[in-house]
Amino acid sequence: MIRLAKLAAWIVLIAVILFYPMFISIYVTLPLFIGYAGYQFIQGLEGKGWRYLFLPMLYLANLEINLSLPLFLTLAAALFVYLFLYPSFLFLKRCPLCVAILTVLFVDLVYLGMIMIYDFIFASQSIEINTLLLYSLGMDILAAVIL
Numbered sequence: 303m304i305r306l307a308k309l310a311a312w313i314v315l316i317a318v319i320l321f322y323p324m325f326i327s328i329y330v331t332l333p334l335f336i337g338y339a340g341y342q343f344i345q346g347l348e349g350k351g352w353r354y355l356f357l358p359m360l361y362l363a364n365l366e367i368n369l370s371l372p373l374f375l376t377l378a379a380a381l382f383v384y385l386f387l388y389p390s391f392l393f394l395k396r397c398p399l400c401v402a403i404l405t406v407l408f409v410d411l412v413y414l415g416m417i418m419i420y421d422f423i424f425a426s427q428s429i430e431i432n433t434l435l436l437y438s439l440g441m442d443i444l445a446a447v448i449l
Contacts, residue, residue: 315357319357319360319361319364320360320364322361323361323364323365323367323368323369324368326365326368326369327368327369330434331434331437333437333438333441333442333445334365334438334442335361335438335441335442335445336362336365336376336379336409336410336413336438336442337405337406337407337408337409337410337413337439337442337443337446338406338442338445338446338449339358339361339362339365339376339380340358340362340376340377340379340380340383340405340406340409340410340413341380341402341405341406341409341446342354342357342358343355343358343359343362343377343380343384344380344383344384344388344405344409346358347384358380359377362376362377362380363377370428371417371428371429372417372420372428375413375416375417375420376413378416379409379412379413379416380409382412382416383405383408383409383412387405387408387412388405391404391405399446399447402446402447403443403446403447405446406442406443406445406446407439407443410439410442414431414435417429
């Protein structure tokens with residue numbers, strides 16, 4: 303019975319990872335969760351397990367494909383935060399919630415900066431900066447707090 307419950311949980315998780323980005327492209331008010339997925343990816347790099355690496359990579363690639371964003375720029379933002387900013391967050395080891403919030407915030411901000419640089423270099427407009435982006439950032443931080 304426990305194996306069946308685990309299998310059902312995996313099926314639901316994979317379904318959410320595969321279909322949620324499709325819903326985002328239809329319903330634009332749904333949050334993107336780029337920062338939270340980047341935080342989970344960083345946790346995988348820290349040694350929490352393969353599913354912390356594989357599932358966020360699958361989600362972020364699927365998100366970029368469905369929203370026609372530059373491919374692997376979200377992973378590049380997460381790696382940038384992991385290499386240059388995350389070690390300075392580790393002085394807050396006693397407050398893992400603080401580390402999670404800071405990591406999610408900076409993954410989102412670095413991604414926004416990278417997408418703006420990308421748009422400037424290639425003279426395109428990938429995203430529109432408006433209040434929906436701020437809403438998505440707030441929901442991303444809320445997900446880091448709750449989960």
